[in-house]
Amino acid sequence: MPSGDVKIEPLAPQDPSRVGGYTLLGRLGTGAMGRVYLGRSASGRLVAVKTIRSEFAADPDFRTRFAHEVTAAGRVSGVYTAGVVASDPDAEIPWLATAYIPAPSLDQLVRACGPLPTEALRWLAAGCAEALASIHQAGLVHRDLKPSNVLVAADGPRVIDFGVARATERVTVTATHQAVGTPAYMAPEQARDSRQTVAASDVFSLGSTLLYAATGHPPYAGDSVTDVLIRLATEPPDLTGLPEEAAELMLDCLDRDPAARPTAAALLARLAEELEEHGGEYALRPAPLPTAARELIEEYRQGERKPEPEEEPVERTLDSPTSVGRPRRSAEPRPAPVSSARRRTGEPRGGRTPRVVVTAAAVLGVAGAALLLGVVLGRTSGDRRPAGSPPAGGPPPGAVRQPERPGTIALNQTFGDGNTAFVVSGTGFTPGRKVTIRLDAGPPSPYTPVVDFGGAFNYAINQSHEFFPGKIPPGSHHVTVTVAGLSRQLAAAFTVNRL
DSSP states (O other): OOTTOOOOBOOOTTSOSEETTEEEEEEEEEOSSEEEEEEEOTTOOEEEEEEEOHHHHTOHHHHHHHHHHHHHHHTOOOTTBOOEEEEETTSSSOEEEEEOOOSOBHHHHHHHHOSOOHHHHHHHHHHHHHHHHHHHHTTOOOSOOOGGGEEEETTEEEEOSOSSHHHHHHHHHHHHOOOSSOTTTSOHHHHHOGGGOOHHHHHHHHHHHHHHHHHSSOSSOOSSHHHHHHHHHHSOOOOTTOOHHHHHHHHHHTOSSGGGSOOHHHHHHHHHHHHHHTTOOGGGSOOSOOHHHHHHHHHHHHTOOOOOTTOOOSOOOTTSTTOOOOOOOSSOOOOOOOHHHHHTTTOOTTSSOOOOOOOHHHHHOOTTTHHHHTOOSSOOOGGGSOTTOOOTTSSOTTSOOOOOOOOEEEESOSEEOTTOOOEEEEESOOTTOBEEEEETTOOBOSOOOBOOTTSOEEEETTTTOSSOSSSOOSEEEEEEEEETTOSSOEEEEEEEOOO
């Protein structure tokens, strides 16, 4: 819901005409947490007014968290953020108002003008890093940093939509078992479990956002949310078109280990040195943006930009998990970076990591993908299944019981290191059956996949650190699989090499 998108829809009959002390002029957008309106104060100041969805408003715990988060957001004073100017968490429909920035989002700018050159990337990265540093200093984590949540103004980028994602997270996860965020830009630990989201997760999202700015595509793309989550779990980021001079910064941000990523403050210090080396005193001269980008920004500032019917973000949050269409590129892609940058991704010789059909819910702990893959973490919600589908434990009472399918399992590979995604794939089972996974005769995994409607399931060993707190230790390991309704157990084994 970028507050800088000038496509303002008329108010619908069910929309309020006023919120707090603001007269609403139109609707800016609708998203996972509520609606955003363009509002005007009595003095004529324009603001973006966000109202919260009624199901969140009905939860007393949400109101408490919302009040806490909005108070913390009010402490964010960074130049490169759209700050909170007013709020009322106790209103019948809670709301907050932020500064309105008449500027295109980074998503809109890149699609209209193409990827940014390296000098513009440093300028953009420094502003976003400073914004994240101020957000983190206030005790907040953004949780959904992406190109449509970065507005690009002539005097620097503005990071928006911070301060309310965490308040809605518990309600969202409880009701739908979804992680909060946007798969193409979220960190692996955030996708596994929203409770693992930390400041370092925002840095990963920043790296993803900057890679999009540099190349016109996110690090992980696909034709569906499921496809994106699988790639996030099993593949290195797509660095196609990334200039070599920007590769090291991106890859540091996109490290799979949160502890290995730089902090936002460290990034800012690093970028400040690079900007000095390249004569980056941008406060005294125009931003180092291409001419087409500067002209687009001016159109937004003057309110002259006409809405384009096909102009909508290619991002999809886990609130709408049906599609994350591949980005439309407005310019010819750059050639792939040199091999030194690609080696940093951990990609094996000979091309891309082979794609493995991994259960996104089991690997990442994200049940938004479960509706597509037919698996969840043992917490399938009955009202979310297609009509007539069997419940997780088997057919409904009184139904004609289908003959049990014996099924088979296999591992995607039997040798690897402690970071290898050892994936157990099952085929030929009765749909709807819960699957229990044990490793080395220990306790069962807390994550319980469910056989999908094609009779299959997939499970990646220890990707959520359910068996070992760190890497899988060297040696031979035995996997035991039990499918509900089957009297026999299935087994497989793999070996982790000593480094």
